[in-house]
Amino acid sequence: MVLTLENTESAIRRGAVLVAKLGVALLLLQAFLIVADGLARWWFSKPIHGLEDISGLMISIIVASLFPAILIGRQNIRVTIFGRFFSPKAAAWLDVFGHFILLAFIIIIAWQFTLYAAETRAQTTLILRLPTAPTMWLTTIILIACAPIQGFVLLTEIMKIAKPQPIRRA
Numbered sequence: 570m571v572l573t574l575e576n577t578e579s580a581i582r583r584g585a586v587l588v589a590k591l592g593v594a595l596l597l598l599q600a601f602l603i604v605a606d607g608l609a610r611w612w613f614s615k616p617i618h619g620l621e622d623i624s625g626l627m628i629s630i631i632v633a634s635l636f637p638a639i640l641i642g643r644q645n646i647r648v649t650i651f652g653r654f655f656s657p658k659a660a661a662w663l664d665v666f667g668h669f670i671l672l673a674f675i676i677i678i679a680w681q682f683t684l685y686a687a688e689t690r691a692q693t694t695l696i697l698r699l700p701t702a703p704t705m706w707l708t709t710i711i712l713i714a715c716a717p718i719q720g721f722v723l724l725t726e727i728m729k730i731a732k733p734q735p736i737r738r739a
Contacts, residue, residue, distance in 0.1 A: 574725055578641065581718055585637035588711065592634025599627050622694035626704040633711040636675075640718045645671060661730045668723040675719050679712040 603624070606617040639645055647667060652660030686705035693700055 574728065577721065578725065581721060582638075582641050585641045585718065588634050589638035592631050595627055595634070596631045599624055599631065619694070619697035619699075622697045622699055625694065626699065626701065629708040630704060630711070633708045636711065636715045637718050640671075640675075640715055640722060643722060658730065661726075665723065665726050665730065668719065668726055672716065672719045672723055675712070675715050679709065679716055682709040682712050685709075 602617065602620055606620050610616050647664065649660075649664075652663050655663065682705070686702065686709045689702045689705045692702065
């Protein structure tokens, strides 16, 4: 198999979708637990002990797990109002600038999460005393993986613009 941008993007997309599916499964588990907690409170006047701790640990992983699929699918928010005032090629370069800013933002977020995860090595949740560091490190790993994904997206967008377009004959 020849390594091409399309093959690479397809492989990244498969991995990103798998991570997103795991995140959605975790979200469904969290929703089930919240409904079960509500029913337990209603029927038995007894909540699920420590659900707040478990939900708090799950949410950062859930949110971060969706980022890779959003990035490789180019589903992030774009401001296209300025591009309307320029030529299509200039608008495409403006879009590349947006991808670059997003890459910088992801790097900063991953860096800050790395610092935060290092600080949580001895922290635990309030009720169940579960360690928070594993959750923060997993979230950090996902966010760090987002940087090369967005870098790949940036590279492919630049290559789309730089690739010579065929001349159309009338």
